[in-house]
Amino acid sequence: xxxxxxxxxVLGRRLYLRFYLALxxxxxxxxxxxxxAHLRFDPVSAGLAIVGPRPHAMGFVVxxxxxxxxxxxxxxxxxxxxxxxLERLQRSVDAWGEGQLGTRVAVEGEDxxxxxxxxxxxxxxxxxxxxxxxxxxxxxxxxELRSPLARIRMAAELMAEQATPAxxxxxxxxxxxxxxxxxxxxxxxxxxxxxxxxPCAEEVDLTGILAExxxxxxxxxxxxxxxxxxxxxxxxxxxxxxxxNAVRYGAGSAIAVRLAAAADATLRLDVCDGxxxxxxAERERIFEPFYRIAGASEAAGGVGLGLSLVxxxxxxxxxxxxxxxxxxxxxxxxxxxxxxxxxxPTL
Numbered sequence: 001x002x003x004x005x006x007x008x009x010v011l012g013r014r015l016y017l018r019f020y021l022a023l024x025x026x027x028x029x030x031x032x033x034x035x036x037a038h039l040r041f042d043p044v045s046a047g048l049a050i051v052g053p054r055p056h057a058m059g060f061v062v063x064x065x066x067x068x069x070x071x072x073x074x075x076x077x078x079x080x081x082x083x084x085x086l087e088r089l090q091r092s093v094d095a096w097g098e099g100q101l102g103t104r105v106a107v108e109g110e111d112x113x114x115x116x117x118x119x120x121x122x123x124x125x126x127x128x129x130x131x132x133x134x135x136x137x138x139x140x141x142x143x144e145l146r147s148p149l150a151r152i153r154m155a156a157e158l159m160a161e162q163a164t165p166a167x168x169x170x171x172x173x174x175x176x177x178x179x180x181x182x183x184x185x186x187x188x189x190x191x192x193x194x195x196x197x198x199p200c201a202e203e204v205d206l207t208g209i210l211a212e213x214x215x216x217x218x219x220x221x222x223x224x225x226x227x228x229x230x231x232x233x234x235x236x237x238x239x240x241x242x243x244x245n246a247v248r249y250g251a252g253s254a255i256a257v258r259l260a261a262a263a264d265a266t267l268r269l270d271v272c273d274g275x276x277x278x279x280x281a282e283r284e285r286i287f288e289p290f291y292r293i294a295g296a297s298e299a300a301g302g303v304g305l306g307l308s309l310v311x312x313x314x315x316x317x318x319x320x321x322x323x324x325x326x327x328x329x330x331x332x333x334x335x336x337x338x339x340x341x342x343x344x345p346t347l
Contacts, residue, residue: 029070089113089117092104092120101124101131103124104121104124105120149178149179152175153179184309188308191309191316202230202231202232204228204232205225206227207223207226207227209232209239210259214255217244217247218255219255220254220255220256222259223257224260227339228267228317228338229337230317234316238313238314238334241310242269243271245306245307247273249276249330250273250275251274253274256270256271262335267335268333269334269335270324272329276330278323284323287307287310289305291308310332310334314334317336321334
């Protein structure tokens with residue numbers, strides 16, 4: 001049985017009726033004013049006697065303009081109210097489409113637009129619940145996989161004495177890769193959790209993190225002392241993933257890291273290598289989860305989540321990452337808001 005909002009004939013709940021009546025009222029007003037103008041400027045055809053000089057034609061044009069203005073002024077509030085509600089609906093839908101799944105639309109009135117907003121809210125709530133359940137399942141599954149992985153690692157260590165060196169090395173590599181996959185999937189699910197807030201941001205010495213991580217892979221560092229506001233563990237993971245990516249795909253070349261302040265109060269972190277580089281068509285796709293560039297060998301390690309995590313962490317800190325054009329090798333740039341602008345000596 002249809003509810004009151006869907007029954008025809010209810011003026012306040014039928015948008016097309018309001019438009020129709022508004023248009024009809026505007027036409028009636030225009031016809032009435034035009035009739036008055038006709039009597040005023042053509043009294044002979046109206047059967048009236050002419051008293052005084054005949055009105056000038058310019059006055060008739062002015063009166064027609066006044067009629068148009070009256071009709072436009074009467075129709076504007078109706079049209080603007082509808083378009084304003086549609087604009088607010090569009091902004092909310094755009095925000096939801098950009099990933100803000102908690103966005104809802106204000107339900108105004110009881111007409112078709114209001115029912116559309118209510119329908120969107122129901123659909124958005126359902127999708128948000130489904131996405132949240134999927135992320136929760138992924139996080140829990142990744143967490144539960146650690147127990148069997150620990151048992152596999154222990155069994156592999158016990159069998160190591162009976163296996164050949166090649167088999168031992170392969171077992172260790174596979175277990176390490178699986179451990180890395182579980183760790184990165186777990187971190188990605190936490191970062192992408194709905195409504196997750198920045199964990200107590202603090203001032204972090206980004207240069208210090210870079211110096212420690214560059215020492216691990218023998219990368220050269222060119223930087224002054226700079227700080228950012230954020231979470232130290234996440235920023236360290238971001239830097240480590242960038243460096244490990246350069247080591248993995250740099251074909252044994254030297255890795256150069258540069259941290260510098262830009263004119264727009266941001267920090268630019270460049271991690272470059274002398275490897276084969278990244279084709280232009282794949283410079284955006286490398287940040288997709290589990291994507292590997294064509295020709296990448298599984299023996300090189302990695303699970304295809306490293307750069308995806310870099311992007312998540314950078315955006316979580318108000319920044320962005322992109323693959324820069326380079327004459328030779330690959331070069332990734334992370335842009336982050338700067339915590340302070342105090343000059344410091346070069347390392």
